[in-house]
């Protein structure tokens with residue numbers, strides 16, 4: 319048994335280590351809930367044994383130390399943290415304490431109950447309605463100036479709606495919605511071979527980018543929850559009215575926030591959030607309960623780290639147990655062999671899951687999960703299924719520890735672990751699984767968008783030996799395809815036509831399709847608009863690549879290397895013969911961004927534009943063109959033979975629908991004069 323002093327020292331070291339991982343490196347080592355347990359234990363010890371010198375302990379500090387990359391900002395008022403409670407009884411006790419501090423009855427007090435969104439705190443200053451500064455919380459007193467990056471947050475007003483004068487500070491949380499997070503991680507998987515652990519880390523990493531172009535490419539959102547009056551120009555008496563003011567200035571605020579009176583009501587509302595946490599479009603790790611009356615807040619004041627008038631009720635992460643059926647290995651585009659767990663389907667955090675990646679050999683060994691084990695499953699960041707560990711089952715005989723296969727499950731080639739890396743690769747360059755993934759990627763929506771080239775078709779083409787490389791696609795003839803089972807004459811003709819059509823794709827999409835490591839859509843666009851053709855890009859010296867905005871040294875050397883590999887040279891030569899990747903319309907930079915930050919959905923055929931072309935034109939104007947209609951859609955362009963579901967959805971959500979004939983007007987002006995009923 320260790321003494322209280324030893325235990326406190328241990329906990330302080332552990333917490334410091336985890337603070338560093340979480341705040342500085344954006345790569346937490348343990349789940350938030352486990353971290354909270356450490357903090358709690360240390361706090362309890364420090365309260366029990368005052369001789370442990372708690373004044374300078376990690377328990378009195380909030381958040382991250384400032385880094386040196388950004389300039390420092392001293393907050394007008396410290397950005398504090400919140401005290402936590404973990405169950406209903408603790409919440410009730412907190413309510414009683416608040417009431418006692420005020421000399422009132424808790425059942426006469428009003429509290430706002432709102433989601434505790436799991437992102438990172440941000441302070442934004444507006445002068446006369448104009449955004450002048452954005453800063454992170456930092457250590458609570460001094461934060462980092464991230465103004466340029468903050469300006470790229472899409473749902474954040476840079477000019478407040480309505481006329482406002484004076485100096486105000488808006489605080490809130492930067493986050494990435496669950497849906498955006500999934501898309502972002504899919505992109506990371508494709509281009510960076512590194513995924514974010516959860517939306518919070520992704521948001522933190524995205525906001526602290528040196529290059530604001532990178533921040534802009536990340537789907538950051540902002541939710542406002544605090545208005546700080548910096549010059550006495552505001553006069554509110556209730557918190558909820560400040561939230562309404564923020565909303566009318568154009569901020570996104572939590573629409574689920576309600577003001578409730580008394581302990582039972584706040585408990586009921588916070589439990590409602592716990593039950594509905596998975597229905598929200600962003601991740602929450604609890605609720606925040608705040609006294610509504612601002613004068614009463616003044617009376618209560620603050621402790622050194624948190625206000626007395628607010629508290630967070632944290633929710634435990636949802637975990638389920640299930641039976642691990644098998645551990646299998648999948649082969650990716652680069653040959654990387656990734657082990658994954660196959661388990662009996664369970665409902666976790668709102669959906670049924672039966673598979674979870676195990677990342678690599680070391681992770682499997684570290685978790686020591688074996689087929690047949692009862693395992694704990696949860697969703698990291700509420701999104702990504704993850705096997706946590708095996709459950710002890712005394713008396714049950716376990717299988718032997720799982721061994722990484724030595725042969726590729728797809729081609730039988732050797733699987734090798736290279737150097738210090740923890741990843742294992744299939745070293746057979748003609749492994750059909752790799753080739754299949756490469757071709758699917760080449761034909762995918764983000765790349766050449768070749769319709770009719772799905773998984774099944776690609777498998778067939780590979781099996782009958784019609785293709786061995788992406789460049790072979792362009793030599794396919796209708797007559798070759800006649801031998802394929804299930805492919806009629808008509809579909810053969812349209813596949814050949816779709817492939818021929820893809821030759822018109824702009825260079826940036828060809829670059830995306832090649833799957834060069836680290837080259838995603840942002841870098842591809844930067845490279846394409848600077849070099850204009852594959853030839854020029856292939857000839858570019860490393861310095862020229864590195865000098866480009868949006869292309870760092872890692873991307874530059876990856877492209878440089880790729881362009882000099884013998885297979886790539888051969889592939890480029892064949893592309894050139896087919897007229898592919900020769901052009902990039904250099905319009906992107908010259909056009910006025912009439913659709914900046916707006917989502918325009920196109921359905922049906924718009925005269926004068928291919929599907930890609932219409933999307934490209936929207937992107938060239940600063941907009942996005944998602945595949946489905948949502949509340950956030952700016953308008954829907956309805957062409958010939960539109961999709962019924964998109965039209966119905968637009969009607970339901972009352973999103974304006976404009977005729978295809980007005981598409982050019984929309985691009986030119988950002989608005990329209992004709993709508994469809």
Ligand code: IVH
Pocket residue numbers: 398399400432433434435436437438439491543544606625628630
């Ligand atoms: S109010 C002085 N409201 O949680 C009170 N914070 O664990 C300041 N957070 O630092 C915070 N959702 O980054 C508040 N609805 C909400 C919140 C919220 C998330 C974050 C915030 C805070 C941290 C404390």
